[in-house]
Amino acid sequence: MIALWTRRAARCVALLLALSSTACVSLSDAQRERAAQIATQARSQVIDCQTPDACAQPSPLHDLGERALADSTPAEPRHFALILDRGEDSLLARLNLLRSARSSIDLQTYIFDKDDSARFIMDELLLAARRGVRVRLLIDQLSAIADLRILGALSGAHRNLEVRIYNPSFGKAKLNYFDYAGSVICCFRRFNQRMHTKLLLVDQAVGITGGRNYQDDYYDWDAEYNFRDRDVLVAGPVAQTMASNFEAFWNAQRSVPVERLNDVGTTLLQGGVPTMPPAHFLRPQRVEAMSRDASDPVLIQQRLVDAALVVSDVKYVADLPQKHRREHGPDAAPSAPQLESLISTAQHEVLLQTPYLVMSDEAQDMFRGMHERADAPKVIVSTNSLAATDNPIVYSMSFKYKRRYLREFGFEIHEYKPFPEDAPVDYATLMPEGPPMDPPPGAVESGKPIGPSGSLGPSSGSSRASASGGGDDKGKGKDSDTAGETTRKMQRTESRPSFFSSGAGSSPVPLKRAGVRMGLHAKSMVIDGRIGVIGTHNFDPRSEKYNTESVVIIHDQAFAQALASSIRRDMSAENSWTIARRQKSPLFSGLDYSLGKVSESLPLFDLWPWRYATTYEFMPGPDCPAPLQRTDPAFMKCYRDVGDFPEVNIGPKWLYTRMLTAFGAGLVPIL
Structure with a gap:
């Protein structure tokens, strides 16, 4: 009391x-x-x-x-x-x-x-x-x-x-x-x-x-x-x-x-x-x-x-400001129901790209029901890894429910790498001094950021903490054509929960390598290779309940296929890791699974340390000429386990995100 x-x-x-x-x-x-x-x-x-x-x-x-x-x-x-x-x-x-x-x-x-x-x-x-x-x-x-x-x-x-x-x-x-x-x-x-x-x-x-x-x-x-x-x-x-x-x-x-x-x-x-x-x-x-x-x-x-x-x-489906009234009709918030209607009618494939893989109860029920159908369509998801995301708190919720996404919803999940090798960018402009490189021994641990050329400098792909503050412009004021210079504190607040801070609620986690990092922010979808969707909707609870959103829906096969090609490029082995079930332990695998499932369902204390799924990287070779689906019998021969959080440098790799998944479930509605 x-x-x-x-x-x-x-x-x-x-x-x-x-x-x-x-x-x-x-x-x-x-x-x-x-x-x-x-x-x-x-x-x-x-x-x-x-x-x-x-x-x-x-x-x-x-x-x-x-x-x-x-x-x-x-x-x-x-x-x-x-x-x-x-x-x-x-x-x-x-x-x-x-x-x-x-x-x-x-x-x-x-x-x-x-x-x-x-x-x-x-x-x-x-x-x-x-x-x-x-x-x-x-x-x-x-x-x-x-x-x-x-x-x-x-x-x-x-x-x-x-x-x-x-x-x-x-x-x-x-x-x-x-x-x-x-x-x-x-x-x-x-x-x-x-x-x-x-x-x-x-x-x-x-x-x-x-x-x-x-x-x-x-x-x-x-x-x-x-x-x-x-x-x-x-x-x-x-x-x-x-x-x-x-x-x-x-x-x-x-x-x-x-x-x-x-x-x-x-x-x-x-x-x-x-x-x-x-x-x-x-x-x-x-x-x-x-x-x-x-x-x-x-x-x-x-x-x-x-x-x-x-x-x-072509349809422009957009919420109205009336969505923000306590009492509003269905016409005030059409984006979420129309997107769910498109997804639920899919016959063959749903290609979904979202930076924040956190789903409302209604969306989970829909995907679970689709997966239980005899003619269940494939659902292929492109989203961020912990190394790439701008919001680790949101990622922690995605990490928490990976077993559910894979097993109960049948998702194929591909997580974007922080340094994609084939992104639609001008690498010469983005990284004029070359691709990301490994830092000198002890440099990251000493707290000194590494510049793109490997020298100690103000900019680093290994830490964004110095560039993730509030809206005040605190840049150095220097004119420069080098991509390695820290610009200013950012007011990026796109996905953060709004608590007691006038700055960004979170920033990307430190990485092992320096360089100009990238993270997914695209919100797109392709249904059965014939309907393309591009907009602002993150397919998450915040987009459904709090934010006003807008999407363009185009029923055209050529457009849908062009969009699908773009999303599949993001999911390629050069640009993304694949999420799959980790190899079963020879002992107590059933008990491990059951305890993990029970822990996952708890609203707060999800502390079971052994997770159902982890991250894999494709290893091409004579016997592995092309990437495989995670359900392919040869998957484990062609992919290597790179751990839960590849590229991330946060001491004990799992500690930070495991703490968030243990205590952050209550944040889901506003993430």
């Missing part, structure tokens, strides 16, 4: 501290109106271009939208679809479309940083507004631009530019420790309801959605860790559905104009609209090269347009 009262008292104290810390910056209605007036009156009214097309640059990528709309009828819609696998291509497509916009740009995202790629996009949005394009930028508050000077400058920059923040806790754009603590204690459910939807829509004709946010590590521009991600560009009538969904979010009660937020408003009241801080690009030559490429129609045609596929049956 005393302990209970102590916990309650601690919560009350934390809440009072949080509320007191925010009270001093809370604005009255009159002050908020005055701040909005300051921003509105400061906005430039000057339009740099007087032509009907707002001086838009010619773009064969933008032309896809016009061609698709011109060739479409209500009965026979026509679309172009382009899979954006390469990070730099995805950034290139965005920049080209922004410069080709003639009337409107709507951008909706979960994370918007202020590093090279994000600032590049930010400046392009300002240029578009000044030449006459209506620009609307909607960012989720949890990962919005963490700089009040920049937000204040954007609020009063131009009449054609509007910025809104979704679901701001305590009416602020930038939260501190006490804000987070107070939000978790007083408003846990609302604080975790995030707008995870990501969309760039240009002229209501061409849209991009998928896993990427606006931060360097989504475009292969980070010096330490980059996401293997995927977007899809769609041009045609479905853009109208995208526009309607964006409009619903833009006009939602939780979408607050940035100038009306307490902290941004205080900035405006105290000093007027600040000037935009100058851009200090970490690698200006790279930015300049990308800028040139984005205005080269021949290059855009060759790298992007030529790869676009003609498709007809």
Whole structure:
């Protein structure tokens, strides 16, 4: 009883501290109106271009939208679809479309940083507004631009530019420790309801959605860790559905104009609209090269347009902001049920790619039922290893249930390597000094990170702890073209549980080798080789219950097969390890299995040390010319056991994750 009262008292104290810390910056209605007036009156009214097309640059990528709309009828819609696998291509497509916009740009995202790629996009949005394009930028508050000077400058920059923040806790754009603590204690459910939807829509004709946010590590521009991600560009009538969904979010009660937020408003009241801080690009030559490429129609045609596929049956399925009401109808949250419906109707194969393999009870029941069918389809999963993931806590839950995934659901699981050998990236740009190498003896143990060349340096693929903090830009401010330089503290919060921290809740674990690490972030699916899905949905409980999500579903065999080829490349032996049952012990194997199963089912204390499954690596040879399925009789001859956590350097290999699986089960609903 005393302990209970102590916990309650601690919560009350934390809440009072949080509320007191925010009270001093809370604005009255009159002050908020005055701040909005300051921003509105400061906005430039000057339009740099007087032509009907707002001086838009010619773009064969933008032309896809016009061609698709011109060739479409209500009965026979026509679309172009382009899979954006390469990070730099995805950034290139965005920049080209922004410069080709003639009337409107709507951008909706979960994370918007202020590093090279994000600032590049930010400046392009300002240029578009000044030449006459209506620009609307909607960012989720949890990962919005963490700089009040920049937000204040954007609020009063131009009449054609509007910025809104979704679901701001305590009416602020930038939260501190006490804000987070107070939000978790007083408003846990609302604080975790995030707008995870990501969309760039240009002229209501061409849209991009998928896993990427606006931060360097989504475009292969980070010096330490980059996401293997995927977007899809769609041009045609479905853009109208995208526009309607964006409009619903833009006009939602939780979408607050940035100038009306307490902290941004205080900035405006105290000093007027600040000037935009100058851009200090970490690698200006790279930015300049990308800028040139984005205005080269021949290059855009060759790298992007030529790869676009003609498709007809395209759906944009997206949750509405009403999903965040306590009582909402099925129409407010259609993404999860429609995806489950697609999966459950599979006849032959489900190819699933998710960075975080944590499933809701409903999803587990569905996959268990599918596996029990006489004609059960194969379910092949591409996901992260502990060495590759950006969130070890989430991985711990995947690790906990591997027996269930393999035995009860029949999954074939492939876990992404931190240093894939055949990823869709420009290795020369990513690692100009060569591939990852083994560190000198004792270097990692001494706590000194290893640079890509093997010399002691500030950057290391063996540790991201120095680059995983909050949103404050604490980089060294040096311009450099070397991939081995630590850039800044990251505000990556894509998958973290929102507890008492204004920074990232977790960071990648240390590795044995140095280098630029990669981790899966793509969210995609292929059903029976004929239906392709790309979007923001992680197929996890958080996506189902808390976040708003969006997906593009395309019923087209050519598109589905192209997507399947991309996912299978990620699962290849060069890029992923295979999860399979470990070899049976000659003694007590049945008892071991039973005790492990019982321990796994416990809600908290899962402490049985011997796991059902482990990680294997393909060993090619004369008798093993090609990778095998884990059920093949020759599997053990062609694969070697590399342990539960290959590449990971965390002392006793299993200790860290085993602790998380033992005590972290209660986190599943919000992971």
